[in-house]
Amino acid sequence: MKRKYSIFSILKNAISGHENWQKMWRSPEPKKSYDAVIIGGGGHGLGTAYYLAKEHGLTNIAVIEKGWLGGGNTGRNTTIIRSNYLWDESAGLYEHSLKLWETLTQELNYNVMFSQRGVMNLAHNEHDIKEIKRRVSANTLNGIDSKWVSKEEIQKIVPIMNTDNLRYPVLGASFQPRGGVARHDTVAWGFAMRADEMGVDIIQNCEAHKILIENGKTIGVETSKGIIKSKKIGIVASGHTSILAETAGIRLPLQSKPLQALVSEPIKPVINTVVMSNAIHAYVSQSDKGELVIGAGTDGYNSFTQRGGFDVIEDTIRAMVELYPCFGKMKMLRQWGGIVDICPDASPIISKCDIEGLYFNCGWGTGGFKATPGSANVFAHTVAKDEPHAINAAFNLDRFVTGKLVDEHGAAAVAH
Amino acid sequence: MLIINCPYCGPRDQCEFTNGGEAHVTRPKNPENISDQMWAEYVFFRSNPKGIYYERWVHSHGCKKWFNSVRDTSTDEIIKVYKIIDKKPLPKEFKNKIKTPSGEPKVGSGNFTVKK
Numbered sequence: 001m002k003r004k005y006s007i008f009s010i011l012k013n014a015i016s017g018h019e020n021w022q023k024m025w026r027s028p029e030p031k032k033s034y035d036a037v038i039i040g041g042g043g044h045g046l047g048t049a050y051y052l053a054k055e056h057g058l059t060n061i062a063v064i065e066k067g068w069l070g071g072g073n074t075g076r077n078t079t080i081i082r083s084n085y086l087w088d089e090s091a092g093l094y095e096h097s098l099k100l101w102e103t104l105t106q107e108l109n110y111n112v113m114f115s116q117r118g119v120m121n122l123a124h125n126e127h128d129i130k131e132i133k134r135r136v137s138a139n140t141l142n143g144i145d146s147k148w149v150s151k152e153e154i155q156k157i158v159p160i161m162n163t164d165n166l167r168y169p170v171l172g173a174s175f176q177p178r179g180g181v182a183r184h185d186t187v188a189w190g191f192a193m194r195a196d197e198m199g200v201d202i203i204q205n206c207e208a209h210k211i212l213i214e215n216g217k218t219i220g221v222e223t224s225k226g227i228i229k230s231k232k233i234g235i236v237a238s239g240h241t242s243i244l245a246e247t248a249g250i251r252l253p254l255q256s257k258p259l260q261a262l263v264s265e266p267i268k269p270v271i272n273t274v275v276m277s278n279a280i281h282a283y284v285s286q287s288d289k290g291e292l293v294i295g296a297g298t299d300g301y302n303s304f305t306q307r308g309g310f311d312v313i314e315d316t317i318r319a320m321v322e323l324y325p326c327f328g329k330m331k332m333l334r335q336w337g338g339i340v341d342i343c344p345d346a347s348p349i350i351s352k353c354d355i356e357g358l359y360f361n362c363g364w365g366t367g368g369f370k371a372t373p374g375s376a377n378v379f380a381h382t383v384a385k386d387e388p389h390a391i392n393a394a395f396n397l398d399r400f401v402t403g404k405l406v407d408e409h410g411a412a413a414v415a416h
Numbered sequence: 417m418l419i420i421n422c423p424y425c426g427p428r429d430q431c432e433f434t435n436g437g438e439a440h441v442t443r444p445k446n447p448e449n450i451s452d453q454m455w456a457e458y459v460f461f462r463s464n465p466k467g468i469y470y471e472r473w474v475h476s477h478g479c480k481k482w483f484n485s486v487r488d489t490s491t492d493e494i495i496k497v498y499k500i501i502d503k504k505p506l507p508k509e510f511k512n513k514i515k516t517p518s519g520e521p522k523v524g525s526g527n528f529t530v531k532k
Contacts, residue, residue, distance in 0.1 A: 242464040253460040255437075256489075301435040304466045304490050309418070311431045344460045401456040 002197060005109060024189060025196035030203050033229035034062045036383055037221055039208045039244065040236035041065025042074040043184070044361055044368065046191035046202070047376025048234060048383065053198035055377075056384035061200050062230075063192075064223060066207035070188030073238045076306075076338030077369040078261050078295040080274050080285065082119040082179035084139050084146045085411040089394035090347060091142040096391050097374025098178060104373055110190035112182050113288065117273050119179030120154070124168035124279040131410055132174045139176075149175045160270055166322045168280055181274060181285050181293075187372055208237075211248035211358065218248075218357035234359040234383045239304065239339025241362035250353055252362065253344050253400050257298040258308035258337040259366050262316075264330045266290030271324075278410075282319035292327065294320060298340065298366060308337035340365050345405035346412040350379050350392040359383050360397070367412055421497045424479045436472030438462045439484040440504050466490050468510050486510065 003022060013021055036052060038045045041063050052058040065071075081101055083094035105112050123129045132148070139146035150172055151163050163170040192202055203225065210222040211233060220229040235244050239256040266289050276283035276295075283295045296316040299309050313335060321328045343349060343363035348371070350361050361379040364371065374391075381389040388396065399405055418430040444450050444458055463469075469489045474482045486496040486505060495510055 240466070243466055251457075251461050252464075253462070255462060255464050256466075301471065301487075302464060302469060302489050303492055305492050309430065341464075400460045401452045403452075 003193060005111075024193045025202050028201045028203065030062060030064070030201065030206065030223070030225050030228050033220070034060055034201070035230065036061040036232040036234065037228055037230040038063045038234045038236060038383075039221065040072075040238065041067075041069045041188070041192070041202065041204065042072050042236065042238065043070065043187045043191065043372035044074075044238075044364075044375050044379070045234075045236040046070075046188055046195060047373055048236060048361065048379045049200045049202075050191045050195040050198075051377050051380035052384055053195055053200055056380060058384055059199035062203055062228065063195070063200060064203045064206040064208055064221075064228070066205070066224075068204055069192050069202070070185055073338040073340065073364075073368060074184055074188050074372075076259075076261065076336055077184060078283065078285065078293050079181045079184050079369055080119060080179070080276070080283070080295075081114070081182055081370040082176050082274075083144055083370070084119070084121070084135060084174060084176045084179070085408055086135050086138050087406050087408065088142060089406045090408050090411065091139065091144055092391050093348075093374055093378070093395070094371060095142065095144055096377070097371045100373035100377060101182065102178075104182075104187075104190070108190035108194050110186060110193065112186045112190055114180065114182040115288075116178050116180040117285075118157075118175055118177045119274040120149070120157070120276065121174045122154075122170050122275065122277040122279070123172045123174075124170060124277065128279055129171055132172070135411060136174050139174075144176070145178050146174055146176045149173050157273055158271060158275060160324055160326050161275070162323055162325050170323075179274065181287075183288075184369065191376070208244060209247070211235075211244060213248055213355055213358075216355055218355055230357075232357045232359070232383055234361060234379065236361045236379070238362065238364065238368070239341050241341055241360065245360065248355060248358060250355070250358075252349070252360070252397075254341040254349075254363055255302055256304060256339050256341050257301070258303050258305060259298045259340045260296040260308040260312055260316075260335060260337045262294050262296065262313060262332050262335040263287070264292040264294070264327070264332050267292070267330070270326070277319070277323065280319040280323065282316055282323055284320065284324070291333065292330070294332075298342070304339050306337050306339055340368075342366070344400065346408045347406040348375070348395055349397055350375065350382060351388065351396040351398075352382065352386065353397055365412065418492060418494060420473060420485070420494060422473075422475045422478060422481075423483050423497055423499050424481050425475060428475070428478060432475060432477040433473045434476040436474055436482065439470040439472045468495075468507055470504065 049063045083098040136146045207224040212220045242252045242254045274285040342365040349363040378389040378392040
């Protein structure tokens with residue numbers, strides 16, 4: 001059933017007290033077998049199912065999720081979207097994604113609230129200036145709208161920022177006007193709804209336990225709802241990907257760590273762009289509700305606890321208060337942690353592996369949300385055609401053996 | 417935030433320490449003779465279990481000595497701390513409470529230590 005949203009449907013449902021909205025997706029029991037199964041019902045997994053059905057005609061597929069849709073890292077990030085990465089490979093991937101973001105609301109007929117308010121990356125020392133200017137130049141060559149802005153220009157864009165009277169003064173920044181934020185839940189829900197319409201089974205509360213392999217070929221997955229047979233399985237399980245890979249006898253170069261974020265009480269608009277600082281590690285944007293959405297760092301040790309250490313928040317808040325003295329007396333409302341899977345080169349893995357029919361989309365580390373539609377789009381191609389899309393060919397598993405890494409530690413905003 | 421029992425200084429706050437990743441990773445004896453795959457295993461591939469994990473710490477803002485610990489990564493509970501020269505404790509010494517393959521209990525978030 002096609003679900004259309006318009007001013008008329010809102011009016012109609014307002015009259016009946018919003019009690020008769022149709023369900024956004026079915027909740028089917030799993031069938032015995034599918035043409036493909038995607039493990040992980042976050043934005044990347046649901047998007048993959050959407051593009052598999054839409055662009056590759058694969059509709060007899062399922063997405064299995066151990067909790068609820070978008071309840072993992074899709075619901076635990078700071079929703080920042082940008083594409084100002086250094087290397088050509090990354091620029092290709094993240095820019096592909098940014099272009100899809102720009103039309104996603106229309107494509108899904110569901111408002112993902114993509115707001116292109118610009119993203120700023122601050123420089124606090126001589127090295128930052130050189131590194132950021134180099135990245136701006138690399139971006140320009142790749143056709144990405146990145147530019148260097150001086151301290152005076154920053155003061156005009158973000159008047160509340162303390163640029164001079166702090167230990168590491170602000171010396172300039174890169175600015176990508178097309179970057180911004182989006183609403184995380186609606187991305188997952190929008191993809192889920194449209195995939196469901198095309199016949200994709202979205203199965204929640206269904207945990208994948210073991211990947212079943214026979215003679216080097218994928219034959220299915222053992223889940224908490226029984227065995228589901230499939231010759232193609234895509235694992236998009238973020239922090240838990242390496243655990244599932246292990247059940248198939250595959251070792252991945254991933255380390256899982258908690259990454260934290262927090263939001264303040266809502267206030268009137270004070271900051272109309274996204275400001276990130278690698279050097280002092282503080283980044284912030286203001287949500288449509290008025291809350292400041294603040295990103296903290298990863299813990300220094302592996303963990304699956306989904307909460308993270310308090311010292312990490314303390315570090316971030318210390319930097320925030322120095323950079324924005326007017327935030328000093330605000331209260332923080334909520335704090336949370338997500339388990340991110342970090343690759344040694346801070347770039348993702350979107351790849352086949354030695355086992356036929358087993359695919360990985362993982363290693364997004366601290367910056368996966370921005371890539372949601374792009375990652376899903378190229379991963380769907382990889383799963384459907386059994387070969388990588390030109391855009392994700394460089395993000396293979398072999399790169400750790402050949403040494404052809406895509407080192408994005410500089411462009412990844414969270415130091416790790 | 418964890419309290420880590422440094423084998424030399426006693427219990428201290430975790431921010432005094434730096435994590436050194438997986439413990440008991442040995443450098444291959446003849447790096448010039450091994451395959452790229454094996455070298456990659458040594459350089460980039462580390463285990464990432466949800467459960468019993470052997471790791472290294474250095475008391476960087478204290479005695480500056482390295483030591484090992486065994487921690488349950490699903491709860492952050494530090495089960496054992498031992499010196500670098502001590503033998504690796506066997507996994508069977510520790511009771512792994514993890515119920516499902518991914519490490520989550522059947523119901524709940526897996527944060528055992530919070531529930532205790």
